[in-house]
Amino acid sequence: MDIAKHFGIPIINADSRQIYRELKIGTARPTDEQTQAVRHYFVGTLGLDDYYSASLFEQQVLQLLDQLFQTSDYALLTGGSMMYIDAVCDGIDDIPTIDEETRRLMKQRLADEGLEALCEELRRLDPEYYEIVDRQNPRRVVHALEICTMTGKTYTSFRRRERRQRTFRIVKIALNRPREELYERINRRVDQMMSDGLLDEARALYHKKELNALNTVGYKELFDYLDGRWPLEEAVERIKGNTRRYARKQLTWYKKDKQIRWFHPDDKQSIIDYIINYETEDTTNY
Numbered sequence: 545m546d547i548a549k550h551f552g553i554p555i556i557n558a559d560s561r562q563i564y565r566e567l568k569i570g571t572a573r574p575t576d577e578q579t580q581a582v583r584h585y586f587v588g589t590l591g592l593d594d595y596y597s598a599s600l601f602e603q604q605v606l607q608l609l610d611q612l613f614q615t616s617d618y619a620l621l622t623g624g625s626m627m628y629i630d631a632v633c634d635g636i637d638d639i640p641t642i643d644e645e646t647r648r649l650m651k652q653r654l655a656d657e658g659l660e661a662l663c664e665e666l667r668r669l670d671p672e673y674y675e676i677v678d679r680q681n682p683r684r685v686v687h688a689l690e691i692c693t694m695t696g697k698t699y700t701s702f703r704r705r706e707r708r709q710r711t712f713r714i715v716k717i718a719l720n721r722p723r724e725e726l727y728e729r730i731n732r733r734v735d736q737m738m739s740d741g742l743l744d745e746a747r748a749l750y751h752k753k754e755l756n757a758l759n760t761v762g763y764k765e766l767f768d769y770l771d772g773r774w775p776l777e778e779a780v781e782r783i784k785g786n787t788r789r790y791a792r793k794q795l796t797w798y799k800k801d802k803q804i805r806w807f808h809p810d811d812k813q814s815i816i817d818y819i820i821n822y823e824t825e826d827t828t829n830y
Contacts, residue, residue: 545582546812547819551618554583556605558623558632561760566592566749569742570762572733592749592757599639602631613712618819626797633716635708639699642690650690654682662689670698683756715822716804717815720795727788734784737762746770761786 548555557563561571565588574584585608590596605621612619621632630636654662659682666685667674669692677684688699721729746766749758753767762783769779798804807815 545578547816548582548620550816551616551620551819553612553616553618553620554585556608556619556621557584557586558601558621558625558628560596560598560601560623560625560628561757562587562623563590563596564588564592564757565590567745567757567760567763569737569740569745570760572737592752592755595641597639597641598625598627598631599636601628602636605632609712619712624794626794633710633714635706637703639702640691640695642687642694646690646694650686650693654686659685662686665689666692669693670700672700673698673703683759713822714803715819716801717818718798718804718806719809720806721808726791730787730791731784734762734780734787738780742766743776761790 545555555574557574559571561567562573563586564571567573568588574587578584579587586601586604609619621629623629627636659679662682662685663674663679666677666689670688673688677688679685691697691699691702720726742762743766746763747770749763750767750770752758753763758764758767765779765782765786768774769776774782805818807818
């Protein structure tokens with residue numbers, strides 16, 4: 545918010561869950577006061593039943609950037625969804641959109657035949673991807689099979705992993721805190737979410753719990769509570785633990801990117817100075 549206000553620019557949200565209208569408390573979506581103070585794009589614009597992907601996000605953000613750069617030298621993309629940010633910065637493979645009939649049939653096959661049978665089919669149709677995919681992750685296995693069956697081609701043939709050229713320079717900044725401080729803040733935020741009505745929000749969405757958008761920390765643990773798997777206190781502790789685990793995953797992901805400059809969140813002036821004075825000898829990728 546402070547950086548956006550300093551440069552007089554809007555915020556482009558790259559959180560893949562804040563984009564859904566129904567997910568407000570559990571995603572810590574920007575408040576009405578914040579969105580009135582600074583314009584936000586891609587916040588609360590989709591319904592849970594709407595299809596969306598990192599590829600669509602890439603296309604739409606690039607179109608928006610073409611507009612924003614006509615009146616400003618800066619644009620601000622922020623969020624925690626690693627694939628969404630990488631899609632805008634580096635591009636994403638042009639994977640076909642799955643039609644609803646294929647999606648429905650594959651979901652039914654998973655329920656009827658089980659994950660092991662689908663893994664065996666993936667081994668036959670795309671042995672190269674079978675060797676690297678997380679075979680305990682039904683979403684990844686099913687998605688690869690959807691591509692194979694819908695196109696008649698291997699999923700591997702669409703995964704070129706080529707970095708795309710951009711017409712703008714990218715300044716990458718990441719925020720971090722001491723681990724103990726970070727975890728304590730995560731725990732307090734979960735408690736605040738519960739006080740704000742997260743359980744009621746999850747209860748209202750329970751009938752849609754099978755949607756991929758709701759396979760999200762904060763909701764899935766409360767769905768298990770509503771199913772009677774564990775008491776509410778344990779569900780809340782699991783939300784805290786899984787959020788801390790996701791924070792570690794984010795840190796691991798971003799620390800592999802040597803173009804990122806790390807700051808403490810309170811060091812706002814240094815961040816602004818870094819953006820203004822950013823220079824690099826190697827700008828060939830941007």
